[in-house]
Amino acid sequence: MQNQYEDTEWNDALRRHNIIPQLEKEVTEEDIVDLVEQTVESKSQGKSLGDMTYDELNEREDDIDEEDERMFEQYRRQRMAEMRAAQMKARFGDVGEISKADYVSEVNNAGEGIWVVLHIYKDGIPICKLVNNHITNLARKFPQTKFLKSVSSVCIPNYPDKNLPTIFVYLEGDLKKQWIGPIALGGMNLKQDELEWMLAQVGAVESDIEKPERPEVKDVMNMAIRQSRIDNEDDDDSD
Structure with a gap:
């Protein structure tokens, strides 16, 4: 103006x-x-x-x-x-469900300048449900971006459950980024603003959100080993 x-x-x-x-x-x-x-x-x-x-x-x-x-x-x-x-x-605004047959038209031929975020998931896996909730909200927030989801067995036959959830990010048919498995996405601790920040870093959404601070993950195994050594030393001293 x-x-x-x-x-x-x-x-x-x-x-x-x-x-x-x-x-x-x-x-x-x-x-x-x-x-x-x-x-x-x-x-x-x-x-x-x-x-x-x-x-x-x-x-x-x-x-x-x-x-x-x-x-x-x-x-x-x-x-x-x-x-x-x-x-x-701003022609999207929701999450579309696709099958293998829809892949070419919905992803490869999405259109010029259209970012596509595709979530591969499976019912019954808690973190997949969590990611679906996040992308549903993000689809409303960023209607310029095309958000899709597909059941793994429908989209990629024999796709291992250990790789779920998987998020693919495309631009004009080219794969720009992928997150495969719960560890890559941060597990059940994944927050919506974290996923938004991750997508923004790729360019899939236009967001000025700052990198969210994630609580330090404690190494439970090493802590248990150290505690065990301390207990053993105390037992030796008491003898």
């Missing part, structure tokens, strides 16, 4: 029709407060030009004189292109 405070021919036309505020030589803190109050009040009375739908832009065109018609038409075309692009970009 164009800066409404720029001194341009288009902004002059919008100001003549009170679509944007008049240009002030110097914007003070008081001016900003007034602008916010005016914006809140205008929400109950109508929409700004940038928030209008394509149909509303057509209706508003009646208020534009011949001098501004050409620029308004250009702006309307730009808005229509932006809305179409946004609609195309």
